[in-house]
Structures are given as structure tokens and as C-alpha cells.
Amino acid sequence: MNPSRRTFIRGAAAFAAFPLLPIISARSYPRFQLGPNQRLQLAKVAVGGMGESDLEALAKHPNVDIVALCDVDGRGKEKYAAQFPKAQWFNDWREMFDKLGNKFDAVCVSTPDHMHAPVAMSAMNIGKHVYCQKPLAHSAYENRMLADFAKGHSKLVTQMGTQRSAMIGRRQQLQLLNDGLIGKIKSIHAWSDRPMGWWPQGNPMPTGGVKPPQWLAWDLWLGVAPTRPYVDKAYAPFMWRGTYDFGCGALGDMGCHILDNAFMAAHLGLPISVRCDCSDATNDQFPTKETITLKYAASDRTVAEGVTVMWYDGGLRPANALLGIPDGVDIRGNASVVIGEKGVMLCPLDPEYDKDSGQVTLSDAPQVWDNAKKSIKLDLPQLQRRNHWFHWVDGCFGKTTPEANFPFAGLLCESLSVGAAASHFANRDLLYDSKNFTFTNESNGAQYLKTKYRDGWSVKGLS
Numbered sequence: 001m002n003p004s005r006r007t008f009i010r011g012a013a014a015f016a017a018f019p020l021l022p023i024i025s026a027r028s029y030p031r032f033q034l035g036p037n038q039r040l041q042l043a044k045v046a047v048g049g050m051g052e053s054d055l056e057a058l059a060k061h062p063n064v065d066i067v068a069l070c071d072v073d074g075r076g077k078e079k080y081a082a083q084f085p086k087a088q089w090f091n092d093w094r095e096m097f098d099k100l101g102n103k104f105d106a107v108c109v110s111t112p113d114h115m116h117a118p119v120a121m122s123a124m125n126i127g128k129h130v131y132c133q134k135p136l137a138h139s140a141y142e143n144r145m146l147a148d149f150a151k152g153h154s155k156l157v158t159q160m161g162t163q164r165s166a167m168i169g170r171r172q173q174l175q176l177l178n179d180g181l182i183g184k185i186k187s188i189h190a191w192s193d194r195p196m197g198w199w200p201q202g203n204p205m206p207t208g209g210v211k212p213p214q215w216l217a218w219d220l221w222l223g224v225a226p227t228r229p230y231v232d233k234a235y236a237p238f239m240w241r242g243t244y245d246f247g248c249g250a251l252g253d254m255g256c257h258i259l260d261n262a263f264m265a266a267h268l269g270l271p272i273s274v275r276c277d278c279s280d281a282t283n284d285q286f287p288t289k290e291t292i293t294l295k296y297a298a299s300d301r302t303v304a305e306g307v308t309v310m311w312y313d314g315g316l317r318p319a320n321a322l323l324g325i326p327d328g329v330d331i332r333g334n335a336s337v338v339i340g341e342k343g344v345m346l347c348p349l350d351p352e353y354d355k356d357s358g359q360v361t362l363s364d365a366p367q368v369w370d371n372a373k374k375s376i377k378l379d380l381p382q383l384q385r386r387n388h389w390f391h392w393v394d395g396c397f398g399k400t401t402p403e404a405n406f407p408f409a410g411l412l413c414e415s416l417s418v419g420a421a422a423s424h425f426a427n428r429d430l431l432y433d434s435k436n437f438t439f440t441n442e443s444n445g446a447q448y449l450k451t452k453y454r455d456g457w458s459v460k461g462l463s
């Protein structure tokens, strides 16, 4: 028995149910870099919602076998039995890791945000490559721990589920920013049309607790989060995003898609300070709309004064004039604007398609204006299509290096977690103490930056 190799530690009762055996033996998995004649044995944690998309996308790779499936919603078992007859089904990912940990190479995690880090870290602890949905983790601390672990274990191939970063338009944006087209970066603005109508925010804790449906293991859904009653349609599926215990609000949900290019191009580090302007955050939920200001020290890609990142959601958006973009340019939806010394780049998140023909009506390619707001004709790099999921799988075969790897994703998402935590202290400038995971001028910040796991839950490397 070798407890130091275990991924997680459960309460005494749970230990009794699953006797402690070494998970990894000398002849079993992990197999770090797979050879050309091998196949990636994949375990899937969460198969509903985005988990279904992830499962289908990964199963299409010609060198992937789905060998284990897990979801706290038992209805998936029947649904996938025919499609993946060889895959064993589990309700509890810890049991799956215990019983089958020596039969798979990699794990894909698509649970709600609060369970990303516990599952992903447990998987890496036993040497598994990990694809984890965005945002990488719930708290600032979890993001840092995942990033640091991945940095220290370079044989592990990791990827955050920001599949839009593989799209040609998004990669053209990044390449032109990296090429220095707009010069040193001065500031970054980004906005999202969430949460408006997508999921609830700005409400007190839902009332009307009922017995969870028989197919849902509610206690396992709660996982490391504090216990609360199940309320029909309040959290699962999808609606949990605006609740502090489970999600990261609109910034965490969309910021990883929208801000990744700007972050990567500006070589940003950790924020020095943060401020959330909002009026209706509650004890339980994020505000309905907010602006968040994050400040960063200078890097080799920014002006010497450092950079401010401004985030807007819930229908808020900066005026074109503030951004240096001509009036009349449509900046609705989800996008970022990077302001440099030599000009301004608009980086739309998504292309828009004609419903009937499927043709692109608005490209996600970058648009650039000079300091006189004159449009610059771009020589866009010609890029090949890329599949974000396959790029990670191919990384496990040593053929690629995924860009949304955990060291980058954790750095980006730590900023988003800090921004999300700031909504607990509305309209105040907070100094981020990144060494101690607190705010220098608000010691109550620590509980939101390094959240405590529920009694009975402890994950090696996280708690």
C-alpha cells in the first residue's frame, strides 16, 4: 500500500468501501508518450452538456478508445451503452480512478467548474494526460496548483477546453498580435453578452428544496462544495454558472475564450490589483452586470507603465470612441479589443453564419485601425484548420504541443478567479497578494481565492 501515490483521500467510510491498493503497478499505465501503433485509452468524466460534445469529439479521433465513462446523472449509462460497449460506467470518478486507473492513459473533465480541479489534479497525480473544460478551475489557488503541477511534470499533456482558440480567425488574431502589428500593448478591453437570459445571477439562494430525482447523485454533484438542498432546475443542468459555490460568473465562463489571445500576446503575469464595479451581487450569486478592472505589471510586450484589462458583461460595453474604433463598427456580442502603441485590433470571438447557406457572414478574423482610426488592410496569415480536441490527443502521441496547456490556462484563469472574487467586495480597489492568495487590503478575500473543500473531501496537491 502506498498512500502517497493516491490521488485523493476520502473519509474513513469511503475508504472502507474501496480498499487502498496501489493504483499504478510497474507494468500498467500511465504510458506517457504513446507510440504510433498504440491507442489512447480515455476515461471521460461527465457526459452530459459540454461533456457530450467533448466525448463525441474525442471519440472521433482514429486513435482513441473510450474505456470508462462517469456521470452523476445515471441516465447516461443507458444512452452510451450501445455506442461504447467496452466502456465501464461509474457514478463516482474516484471509484473509476480506483478501479480502472491502471487501464487508461488520459482523462477528459467536463463537470461544472467547481469540480474541475479536484478531478484534473487527481488524474495528474496518477500520471494521466488531461483535457479539462474551461475555466480551468474555480479558485485562484486551484488554478495555480494545476498550472504548477503541469509545469513540473512536462510529460503530461494538458489542454483546457477553449476550442475556439483553434479556429483560423482566432489564430490569425494571435499571430498578428505576436508579430507586433499594433506595437507594444497599452490596454485590453473585453466584453460578453452573458449572463443575460443564459443563466440566473443577482438572486438570493434559491428556496424550495426537494428530494433530488432518483437518477441524480446530488451529493456527488455537490462534490467539494458546501452542502445545499437540491432545487429543481436551479443548478443542474447548466444553471449553476452564476452561483458562487459552483461557477465563475460571466467572466470565468466567457473570459477564457475571449481574453486568451490578448493574454498570450501581452505576456501578462498575475494581476496586481482588481476592482469590480457592480450593484446587485448577493451572498449566493454573481451580479447581473459588472465591469472588472485588472492591472498588470509591464512585460516585454507591453508599454512600460503596465497594462489594464477591462472586462464588461451583462450588456455593458465600452463606447467605440473609448476604444479608438470608428463609430458604426458593430462590436456587439463577445469580443476583445487590444490597444497598442500603433493601433487597435478588434478580435471577435465567433464568426457568424447565414442560417440557410451556412456561409460566414461576419468573420472572426481580426480588424485593425491605426491611431487616426483609419482601417488597415491586413495580410492575413494562411492557416490550416485545426481540431482542438485532436490537437491534445496528438500531443499524447508526441506530435503537437497544445497551446491551451495548463501552465498557460492556469495563469489566465487565475486572473479570472481573482476578478470573480472581487465581486464580493463591490466598487473597491483590491490589491492582490498572489503569494498568500488574499487581498492585501481585505483579509476576507482569502476564503474566495482559496476555497475550503467540504469535510470528507481532500485532494493531494490541492488541500
Ligand SMILES: NC(=O)c1ccc[n+]([C@@H]2O[C@H](COP(=O)([O-])OP(=O)(O)OC[C@H]3O[C@@H](n4cnc5c(N)ncnc54)[C@H](O)[C@@H]3O)[C@@H](O)[C@H]2O)c1
Pocket: 045, 046, 047, 048, 049, 050, 051, 070, 071, 072, 073, 091, 093, 110, 111, 112, 113, 115, 133, 134, 135, 161, 162, 163, 220, 221, 223, 235, 236, 237, 238, 239, 253
Ligand atoms: N468550451 C465550451 O465552449 C463550453 C461550452 C459549454 C460548457 N463548457 C464547460 O463545460 C463544463 C460543463 O458545463 P455544462 O454546460 O455542460 O454543464 P451541465 O450542467 O449542462 O452538464 C454537466 C454534466 O456534468 C455532470 N456532472 C456533474 N458533476 C459531476 C461529477 N462530480 N462527476 C461526473 N459528472 C458530473 C452532470 O450530470 C452533467 O452531465 C463547464 O465547466 C463549462 O464551463 C464549455
